[in-house]
Amino acid sequence: MSSQPAAAPNKLDAAVLKIAGVVVLGAIMSILDVTVVSVALPTFQTEFDASYAQVAWTMTGYTLALATVIPLTGWAADRFGTKRLYMTALVLFTLGSVLCATADSIGQLIGYRVLQGLGGGMLMPLGMTIMTRAAGPERIGRLMAVLGIPMLLGPIGGPILGGWLIDIASWQWIFLINLPIGLITLIYAQWALAKDNPEPSESFDFIGMLMLSPGLALFLYGVSSLPEAGTVADNKVWLPMLVGGLLVVGFVLYSFKPKHPLLDLRLLRDRNLTVASVTLAVFTVAFMGAGLLFPSYFLQVRGESTLDAGLLMAPQGIGAMVTMPIAGMLADRIPVGRTVPFALALMAAGFFTFTQVGTDTSYWLLCGSLFVMGLGMGGTMMPIMTSALKTLTNHEVARGSTLLNILQQIAGSVGSAIMSVILTSELNGSPAIPGAVNPQTGGTVSEAGLAIAVAQNPALAQQFPVDPGMLQRGLEFVADSFATTFGVGFVLILATFIPVFFLPRKRQESHLRDHEQGGDRVAPVVIH
Missing domain, CATH: 1.20.1250.20 (MFS general substrate transporter like domains)
Structure with a gap:
């Protein structure tokens, strides 16, 4: 041994x-x-x-x-x-x-x-x-x-x-x-x-592929069409979501039959993988969905350039760089259920600031909050993925990581669609400007829409003189819309605490199974 x-x-x-x-x-x-x-x-x-x-x-x-x-x-x-x-x-x-x-x-x-x-x-x-x-x-x-x-x-x-x-x-x-x-x-x-050592003995699951890959693509197509359509009732949204969802459900029911399914859902019998997967999915919906809107706030409300908006997001990454190596080392020694709740609390604390944003919120406050969010993110995502993969065999890791990546893609797409729909819905409530017509669409122009256009291109204010009071009202409306959307993201961050509660909280043996002469053997290894 x-x-x-x-x-x-x-x-x-x-x-x-x-x-x-x-x-x-x-x-x-x-x-x-x-x-x-x-x-x-x-x-x-x-x-x-x-x-x-x-x-x-x-x-x-x-x-x-x-x-x-x-x-x-x-x-x-x-x-x-x-x-x-x-x-x-x-x-x-x-x-x-x-x-x-x-x-x-x-x-x-x-x-x-x-x-x-x-x-x-x-x-x-x-x-x-x-x-x-x-x-x-x-x-x-x-x-x-x-x-x-x-x-x-x-x-x-x-x-x-x-x-x-x-x-x-x-x-x-x-x-x-x-x-x-x-x-x-x-x-x-x-x-x-290293040189490959492929295992060509496994058969390819063509039936699973014909259900899962088109199913995921159709479902995400429907979800991604939601912000443009504005309603689930649109045929472009509900029809592909329904067909895609049925194909995915069909795959789930079918996947336990073949010996080598395209996506091995049997891995979810591992409690660590299941709990970590649910936690990661909820966290990704919240963070990826709302996180993509942070640069949009700087661009559309504060009128920053694309480069400056990117630079303003840097504190979040710096914060994560501080905690991620520490969280990685701790995850090898301390059960993730003891560390992740504290990191998630930091994430929530930083996120809360964005539920209160306005047209002139201090950049020091915003960048400080992004830094705190980064500290929390660095201590959350990687330990969760560690918990998910720790007890899998070398052979199972490829399929386990595939499962996690699919969950992240679906959760990220769903989160982005949810947040985009909420923001679009909020912005659509802005009053229209009497007599103003959008030259691209031929539709009406709202105070919020004009405020966003001027924030991104100040020259428009000189080309088409408008009432400064109207612009300010529109800008405040846009800021309030972002704050409402971020509020939904904050609630989802808080919801992540529910699956986090079920992450491992005691030091456990890793039931590591190694391949030996074509079979599996159990080799108990204590994780220090």
């Missing part, structure tokens, strides 16, 4: 850190591209003469592609090997990035974003699989702290990088920047990752 994983080095050694560099570079590209594009949407509207609803599909198409390909990742990692598949995903993502920069219509850009998503969707679950197999479950807390780096750099660096590149160059460079990074990562991966 001397070869038990407990005997592995306590720290992440040089060999593991070498592999971590590959995974972090790939994940940074994938996550950055979500947040970089979020600040470029107004630019796309101008460049392609498109509506906001149209350009929003540059993000939605990417998300749908992620949801479609993620379920295939677990099987493909076993069948073809993680190194080969990871490098294929890098090629797809980099190629999609270059093609995005060549797009001369909004339709082309959306199509190329889908290609990007097919590669990007595999990078994170594959990266988690590669890292967990390299480090071993006894060091998974510190491992998650390393994987947390791109999750932090995305929200911080994305808006800053996107705003900077658009300001000094052009929108094409938010995609072209991925070319040198992709090439470097490919060369690094070829050198650093």
Whole structure:
């Protein structure tokens, strides 16, 4: 029994850190591209003469592609090997990035974003699989702290990088920047990752794929159409959601029959994985949904540039950088049920400030609150994922990380849709300006809509003289709408305390099962 994983080095050694560099570079590209594009949407509207609803599909198409390909990742990692598949995903993502920069219509850009998503969707679950197999479950807390780096750099660096590149160059460079990074990562991966040892014996679950991948794509399409439609009753919303939901439910009922299902829901028999998955889903709905609106507040209410809005978000990432390494080390020694509630309390305290935002709320207060939120986020997300994966075998990690990534995608999309619908609904309550017509849509112009337009382009106030009192009323209405939306997010953050209560609160043995001569054996390892 001397070869038990407990005997592995306590720290992440040089060999593991070498592999971590590959995974972090790939994940940074994938996550950055979500947040970089979020600040470029107004630019796309101008460049392609498109509506906001149209350009929003540059993000939605990417998300749908992620949801479609993620379920295939677990099987493909076993069948073809993680190194080969990871490098294929890098090629797809980099190629999609270059093609995005060549797009001369909004339709082309959306199509190329889908290609990007097919590669990007595999990078994170594959990266988690590669890292967990390299480090071993006894060091998974510190491992998650390393994987947390791109999750932090995305929200911080994305808006800053996107705003900077658009300001000094052009929108094409938010995609072209991925070319040198992709090439470097490919060369690094070829050198650093171990030779594949695929397991081609597993059969592919075609029936499961025909239900789950289209089901997720249709469901998320319906959810993503909700902000544009404004109501669930719209055929564009309820019909794909219904069909997609039925396909997903059908998959859930079917998935326990095949020996090797596309998504192994049997893993949810592990209590740690189940509780952590529910906690992560609720947390992601709250944080990702409302978190995407923070830059919008700075852009639409405070009139900041894309670069300045990105810089104002930096304190959140700095706070997370402080706590994430500490939380990673503690997760290997202390049950997450003891640490996560305190981190979540910090998250809630910082979030509360945004439920009270106005047109002139102090930047010191806002940035301080973002820093406190970051402290809480750094101590929440990675320990939860640690708890989820800690007791899985090497073989199960690929499927466990796939399950977590799907949950995050669904929760993030649902959260974003909920918050967008609430904000849109609030803004629609703004009084219309008599006689004013929107030249793009031919519809009426509201006081809130005019206030947002002037905040983002002050020159409009000189081109079309308007009553300053009307602008101020509109701006206050917009600020109140954001505050109401953030209030819903705050309630959801508080709701996360319910599943957190069920996270492990006592030191437990890890029922680690190792593969030995084609079978599984139980090797009890005490997690210190």
